[in-house]
Amino acid sequence: MTTPTQTFEFQSEARQLLQLMIHSIYSNKDVFLRELVSNASDALDKLRLESFRDKDLDADTDDLHVEIAVDAEQRTLSVRDNGIGMTRDEVIGLIGTIAKSGTAEFLKKVKESKDAAGSQDLIGQFGVGFYASFMVADKVTLVTRRAGTSEGVRWESEGEGTYTIEPVEDAPQGTTVTLHLKPEDTEDHLFDYTSTRKVREIVKRYSDFITWPVKMAAEKAEEGAEPALETVNSMKALWARSSSEVEQSEYNEFYKHISHDWNDPLETFRIQAEGTFEYQALLFIPAQAPLDLFMRERKRGVQLYVKRVFIMDDCEALMPEYLRFVKGVVDAQDLSLNVSREILQQDRQIRMIRRRLVKKVLQTVKTMMVENPENYAKFWGEFGAAVKEGLLDDVDNRDSILEIASFASTHDADAPTTLKDYVARMKEGQEVVYYLTGESRSLIENSPHMEAFQAKGFEVLVLTDPIDEMWVDAVSGFDGKQFQSIAKGEVDLDSEDEDRNAEAKKDFADLMTWMTTTLSENVKEVRLSSRLTTSPACIVGDSYDITPTLEKMYRAMGQEVPKQKRILELNPTHPLVTGLRTAHEARPEDEAVAETAELLYGMALLAEGGELADPSRFIKLMAQRLQHSL
């Protein structure tokens, strides 16, 4: 007895994606074939690996290949592989849902993008795999049988919200995807995909390097005879060919195949290591950060091959976390085909390769800085925040990372600066690199801490990435110059200030002692400042205190951090501060004077973007004073 046809609904994300595909105005519809051939090739890789690992697997691995067939009368195109295939549950799980990380983010962006063309660009960034079929077909049928099992499955859908599943008795091993093509419409970039010539051209262009034969019927068959099959692609691994032979366009297509990105890479580079331990690497830096760059379930992008045989995707042993956006292939000659992730983590040779790859990536970016500053700026904008994680994780390469890093700075609001350029601009006598961390550029630029630095023309780095809060504490310096937060410790920007301060210190001594006691719940010290020119007060930390942002970050991660008390600094030339001193001298016991001190603290907190512990009290006190002034 066979189960009848069952109808299922697509998961809602999948449904939304399909709608995008069906109504797609994406101009390069040809790529649907690249996606299907890429899936077929993956399926063949998987079968080879599995049969290698499981000697008892009852599968046919003699003539693994992809075959494309067209039927002009029926208007169908089918892509068939005799690879791993899928079970019924796999079909439902893999084809009916979208498991890709970043999907939700992607769909949100599509919704936000107002025009249709904008959402089509996003498709290019995200890549939609199998669903790309619905750009060119109004019905898709997939018949598959998992290698080693006996019953096949037919999946069919018009893309509209549901699909059907039914068992198939005599399905061959592997998967056949048949597209029922939409009518040809060249204006809409829908070409005649039943034309053998067109299909061959697409395969040559997008899938030439696929390591399995992609076969098609020979164009000229003898009258009445079955046409013979011909292999259409050259199957040559790009990394095994000499650089001078390979065109950038071929690299680009290969990049798209392995990265699932629909755009060209920003940078392509290779390593040919010879000698006792031989390997080749072909690596890419994408032009755009993936949507999941900072998500937990994201993947790393380097594949491992051993002697041309695909071993694994996402080989974390080959690339550190902070360079997770680098895509590519490493083909090692001397590893066992049986190698596992666990073994790789321990393998000395793999560690050597990794070290070399990291150096090569950093070197490539350094060269890009000099030779193609525009690309470098793009690179840093997309991946800088990830690369900076390396300042914490990869101590050996810290200096190289600092060399290729750039930072927003007060020197030029529009162009980030390198540390080298910052150091070159340092004022005479300046010994440290000044920075301020914070949540946004405007918050930092308008912070009271900035005043004296701006007035005296000292450049300050504006650090707004969450990771900045962490590395600045870990990294000792650049080119012998330490990093110094302008919101921490004492500053003396010139010696004249110092003399004036010594003078002021005496005059304000009583006020400082009294305020330190009055505000002791919130601050550990009140002192005079040489940071301020126009604001009455600001709050600073001791050199080794953690910043309020970092405190907040730790709490958000669920870590217990004791409440940090910081230091209140007052501007001795500000009328509010001198007025407070006079008032305190005259009426030391007056409650209103203590309240003014409290307000001064609250204002300093607000000025740096902090949050008041008791906003309603602050507003009440403020309102009273405003009332008096009327």
Ligand SMILES: Nc1ncnc2c1ncn2[C@@H]1O[C@H](COP(=O)(O)OP(=O)(O)OP(=O)(O)O)[C@@H](O)[C@H]1O
């Ligand atoms: N010919 C096939 N043989 C076996 N499994 C397949 C085949 N085609 C698709 N699949 C399965 O369906 C899944 C979804 O395919 P799809 O092309 O949408 O995504 P993907 O290949 O994982 O990533 P990408 O979006 O980059 O293509 C695949 O991961 C694979 O497990």
Ligand SMILES: [Mg+2]
């Ligand atoms: Mg795919």
